[in-house]
Amino acid sequence: DTGVSQDPRHKITKRGQNVTFRCDPISEHNRLYWYRQTLGQGPEFLTYFQNEAQLEKSRLLSDRFSAERPKGSFSTLEIQRTEQGDSAMYLCASSLMAGNTEAFFGQGTRLTVV
Amino acid sequence: AQSVSQHNHHVILSEAASLELGCNYSYGGTVNLFWYVQYPGQHLQLLLKYFSGDPLVKGIKGFEAEFIKSKFSFNLRKPSVQWSDTAEYFCAVKAGNNRKLIWGLGTSLAVNP
Numbered sequence: 001d002t003g004v005s006q007d008p009r010h011k012i013t014k015r016g017q018n019v020t021f022r023c024d025p026i027s028e029h030n031r032l033y034w035y036r037q038t039l040g041q042g043p044e045f046l047t048y049f050q051n052e053a054q055l056e057k058s059r060l061l062s063d064r065f066s067a068e069r070p071k072g073s074f075s076t077l078e079i080q081r082t083e084q085g086d087s088a089m090y091l092c093a094s095s096l097m098a099g100n101t102e103a104f105f106g107q108g109t110r111l112t113v114v
Numbered sequence: 115a116q117s118v119s120q121h122n123h124h125v126i127l128s129e130a131a132s133l134e135l136g137c138n139y140s141y142g143g144t145v146n147l148f149w150y151v152q153y154p155g156q157h158l159q160l161l162l163k164y165f166s167g168d169p170l171v172k173g174i175k176g177f178e179a180e181f182i183k184s185k186f187s188f189n190l191r192k193p194s195v196q197w198s199d200t201a202e203y204f205c206a207v208k209a210g211n212n213r214k215l216i217w218g219l220g221t222s223l224a225v226n227p
Contacts, residue, residue, distance in 0.1 A: 004157075031213065042118075042204050042217030043158075056214065091158070102148060103215065105158040 002026060004106035006092050012112045013082055020078045021109045025094030032075050033103060034067055035091040036060070043091055049075060050097060082113045116141045116209045120218035127195050128226050135190040135221050137205030146208040147188040148215065149179055153201045161203075164188065175199070197227045 005024045013019050025032045031050055035043035046065070047057045051072040061067075064082075069075040079086055089110050093103040121136035139145065149161040162173025169181040179190045188205060202222050206215040 033214065035215075040219070042206075042219050043215070044217070045214040048213055050213075058214075093158075102160050102163050104160075105150075107157040 004092055004094050004104050006090075006106040006109050008109055009107060010110045010112075012114060015084060015113055016081055018078065018080045019082060019111065020076055021090055021092075021111075022074060022076050023092030023094075023106060024074045025092070026104055027073075028096070029094035029104075030072075030097035031095045031103075032069055033093040033095075034075070034077050035093065037089045037091055037108070038087075046077075046090075079111075082111075084113045087111055087113045116207065116212075116216050118205055118207050118216050118218040120203075120205050120221050122221045123219065124222045124224075126224045126226065129197055130194050131225075133190070133192040133195050133199070133223070135203055135205075135223075137188045137190065137218060138186050139188070139205075139207045139209075139216070140186065141207065141209040143210045145210075147179070147181060148206040148208075149173065149177070149188070149190050150204045150206060151201050152204065152220075158204070161190070195223075195225050197225050199223060200225045 007022045033048040034046040037043045047067050049069040064080045067077045089108040091108045093105045095101050095103040118139045147164040150158045151161045152158050162171050164171045164181045172178045177192050202220045204220045205218040
């Protein structure tokens with residue numbers, strides 16, 4: 001499968017714990033995005049990378065959230081000191097940089113904070 | 115701030131009925147417009163997109179959408195739905211030079227056989 005892959009698919013954690021998610025984009029895609037989706041809502045933008053550079057971060061991304069894309073390939077999203085309000089589906093997408101292109105989405109990581 | 119509104123949150127249709135889902139956005143400049151679909155348990159998939167040119171765009175599975183610039187709209191249509199079209203449908207907009215997508219809340223479509 002050469003699509004966007006995310007790991008893990010599901011994560012249950014206790015409040016206060018740290019969690020880290022991984023996203024592997026489509027290999028030739030320069031841009032990588034993280035979105036968050038809660039029930040009954042559309043995805044909300046969190047952050048995006050162009051190669052290894054993090055070019056934009058949403059105000060939704062509190063200090064407890066950090067994302068990296070160290071070699072311009074896979075990315076990680078870490079949430080520290082998780083709160084119940086962090087429970088959501090975390091979506092990763094990737095796209096080419098040049099021209100008018102669409103984003104391709106992974107299946108997401110569903111986080112439940114108990 | 116840019117926003118996207120989808121008029122219908124839940125739609126229930128019988129097979130062979132026609133479908134139209136409304137999408138309006140607020141942004142006065144150049145936009146790229148998308149409809150994504152999310153089948154139960156699956157990831158978001160692109161149905162169709164508009165970047166420029168013919169405002170009537172055709173997508174997969176018989177879907178089409180029309181960009182009406184004067185109405186800031188990009189409504190999704192299908193002349194005859196099937197049970198397999200049961201899914202969540204999202205309208206999304208990329209505004210100007212922004213790289214991120216702004217999403218509507220989604221429309222849940224249930225098609226009864």
